[in-house]
Amino acid sequence: MATESKLIESWTKAPFPPKVQEEAKSILSRFQKGETSGLEIEAYTVPLEFGTGGMRGRIGNGIGRMNEFTVGKAALGFSRYLVKKTKKPILVIAYDSRRRSREFAEVTAGVAAAHGIKVILFSEVAPTPLLSYAVRYYKATGGVVLTASHNPPEYNGFKAYLAKGEQLAPPDDKKIISLIEKVQDWNEIKFLSPKDPAYKKLVVKAGADCFANYLKDLKKSGIVSTKVSAKDRSKIRLVYSPLHGTGGYYMKKLLNDFGYKNVTLVPEQKDPDGEFPTVKFPNPEEPEALALSQKLSEKIGADAFIATDPDADRLGIGVKNQEGGYTLLNGNQIGSILAAYLAEKVSAKPKKGKKPVLVKTVVTTDLQADIAKKNKLALKNVLTGFKFIAEVMGKLDKNKTQYFLFGGEESYGYLPVNFVRDKDSLSSALLLVEVLAEKKDLLSYMNEIYLKYGLYQEGLKSLTLEGLAGKKKIQDSLQSLRENDLIGKTLGKRKVTGFLDFKSKTAKGSASKSAFSGLPSSDVIQLELEGSAKLTIRPSGTEPKIKIYSSFKSRTAPQKESEIPKLTTELLDELKETEALFLQLAGLK
Template sequence: MTYKETYKKWLNSQYVDEETKEELRKIQDEKEIEDRFYQELEFGTGGLRGVIGAGSNRLNNYTVGKATQGLADYINKNYSGEKSVSIAYDSRNKSKEFADRAASVLCANGISVNLFESLRPTPVLSFTVKHLKSKAGIVITASHNPKQYNGYKVYNEDAGQVTDKAAKEILDCITALEDFSCVKSMDLEEAKKSKLLNIIGENVDKVYIEKVKDLTIRKELVEKYAKDLKIIYTPIHGSGNIPVRRVLKELGYENVNVVKEQEKPDGNFPTAPYPNPEQPSVFKLALEMAKEVKPDVIFGTDPDCDRIGIVVKDSEGEYKVLTGNQTGVLLTNYIISSLKELKELPKNGVVIKTIVTSEMARKIADDYNIETLDVLTGFKYIGEKIKEFENTKSNTYLFGFEESYGCLAGTFVRDKDAVIGAMLVCEMVLYYKNKGLSLFDALTELYNKYGYYKETLVSLELQGKEGQEKIQKALERLRTSMKKEVGGVKISKAFDYKLSVEKNILEGSSNKIELPKSNVLKFILEDGSWFVVRPSGTEPKMKVYMSVIGKSQVDADDKSDKFNKSVMEIINEACK
């Protein structure tokens, strides 16, 4: 069916309300009509994510309803007896509306729903699925995307995001629905009376908060000195405000200063158009507050509170936002070294990172004889490994992180968790403060010991149907006609995750990659530098990750500038 035919189908459907049809009739730009209808909003391993609005390629009550009907069919097909789904939502526009819509569809299909009374972080939903023994979970969020976006993330009964096999089966159920007439719905008040809809809140929060606090490593240190730590925190208009402050308060951190202008939930993100803690601009107000407070640490969490960004003073006294890699290696080192000192480090411990995350973590873990595992980009794959360890007892999960500001300790959550991250960061800063060191000092010590690793991410925004086609063509060109060197340094290994092949270029040998297939390419050079190219799973972007190792900060900066320039010349040529 062409985009025009789908557009007309929506306009003529008796199941589409008049307000939605009016929104569609007002569109004058043919390109916009095409973009709204050239495809169904794609259901992938992260569920749905898209711009809010009318159309098959937008997030709205109809696309949410259809996705939920597909999920309901999948659950009823695969499970018998009583079945429940837990649902949470964040501060984004229409999040509550979409959560209610999903609940009404599930209840109409005989599946009971545990719906949070108000907004909650994504990791709380992950915890809730397992805690309440649900068969699946849904959280309405678009994480750190701009205000025009929202999303629909689906979790399996093990509390991790659905991975490839389950996502495909759910997609098959969605695709089998001929039109919106197949989507069932039930009045929520009727669902409550029928005991299909259960409103949840503090009864779950309390258990989650206690488990987070139990992850404290140096309990005596925190108990004695937490009150001395000066903290500035911004929830960036999101869902982290209450749980983060509650955990810190209950642990004894009395000096927590919250950025008032960013404290209240607001889906329009008035002070941060791109509410992403990796963007220095979101900390502008916090830095103004810092002039008076003079904090030991500043940190912020994104709208659904699964990512954390940290700001510290560097050696020149200037505030600097740490990268996700820097935060991750600091926490990796702190957790492993602390457990070793306390004689609690398990011999079969493992750290998990993604293929685009800093290799510095591996260097640190190796120093303690701790294994490091690589997984594909996406925390769902880390959650999958935690489940595997639970079944096989082969390893003890210690810590996992992504370069994109997400991390997780503990196993009662199966997704990145900025509530846990905030608690561990405060403990880590407190530990170094008691040793007379700042967090920047601690990072410098690690660089001096393990090498100056520097990572860079470049995102090429390629909107619409044409953009998606350009991304696919560029990856295919790189796959089939990649140069043998970059900036005068030979490529030693090439990883093609779509074909599941790892090639040793210098030796002329190859191995199978034992990871799920994904349209991602990685190239490692003789000097240890590397780059990865992949399409974003949540935004209309092609992402290029680059990494170098230097002998000093100056050397790393110089190498990075030259390497990045050479890599982007190759990428831009492939995009023509």
């Protein structure tokens, strides 16, 4: 309690503005009278954690919120790392369309400039994958993007990148986190305004050459289909929504440059707007967020519509079906289409002496494992988070017998190129529309994949549990699963055959410890069920949520396309029933 009081007290004096000091005094008074919980109190008593994915939280005052001081503290720790790393460090900074993103970017630039660091700052909103690319392009020491991805408008975040354009990874992650945690005095943070001479000298604008070079690298990447003519591309009618985020200019230019001239932006959502006024959540995973894209597609007869989240790293799609309506594909399906297309392409013309590697997360569909196996690709399973995919890519850079082909996760993030080290909606969108142009019908191609590799369906349940009480409920739930012997227990129509605890690296039943090979410890539990089915539970690393992932393979293999709808319905019904039972078992019902 004494520590919490000190945290609040530190905000009642300089360097904080008078208005913030008054708010902190009011919070301190309430705390001393016994009000020790609730979001307003916890804004001052529960520090915003900086982890390997950076930090993300609600915007507001206090040590537990995103504000110029908590951003300044993160920027200070990261700047101290950069000046230790090299004599002439360079930092690239980008930001999205959210509330205060530009201001936070300028705070970060000013703190870095105060340390003599050269800063390359995007002058307008820019996609996260372009920041990853820019770090590599400018040969920078690190990068920062101010974004809270697909969270609601009251959130923002700070994501840091290393010299290869990848998110923080060992051993640098612990060094950076330690340097940030060592900042105990708020007066240590030196803020430079954009008008300061040192700021003007060291902070320069990112040029148009960066994206121009990205497009050149994309042309050389090998993802453009040789079977599609310019006429084929010009015929395809697309609708695109950046969901009020950063993608508008970049996606349209990219698609136009590659021959897709018939691209219509959703007018209500084309401009950057951090209030996200037309959607509940600016997330292409949410059907509601795609409603305006579908409406416009129906009006103009589009072949497909695509949408990206505010920082343009995630990608969703709806494709015209045989009934004339539109079918939304989920993240596992989109990833499997891209994986299968690339796998079939390289297996038809293999590189001599080099084996392609497909990288997926442990919660992504095992359909992709079957795709890799049948096409004789190497498969690497990693923990959730694109930083782990980037880590594999870094190792493959030095590998003479293997090369990176594709990486993806079920949460609508994919990467089909080697020159970016984070999920990239731009290159993924190009590849996806190339597959559409070549195959003509993505739904039929998805069915081809099911017939060839196996029929899978997936589910995701996400429960929001905020504050200290929520954190405790999440931990209690995971602990109860660890303490129960689940092997042999029946969930729905399938028995639990294997149990994997990625935290203690415990494997029970038929599960193998090889699943942990090369992976760090993580608070993830996975149940293996009969007939190639899995249930996975993990707390989110960036939000106050616990997530339950399901991946089930049909025990009846479809022999023809007409059998797929009935088997899919049966499989989804089974999956939902099992999911509900698992939630009950975990004490989350």
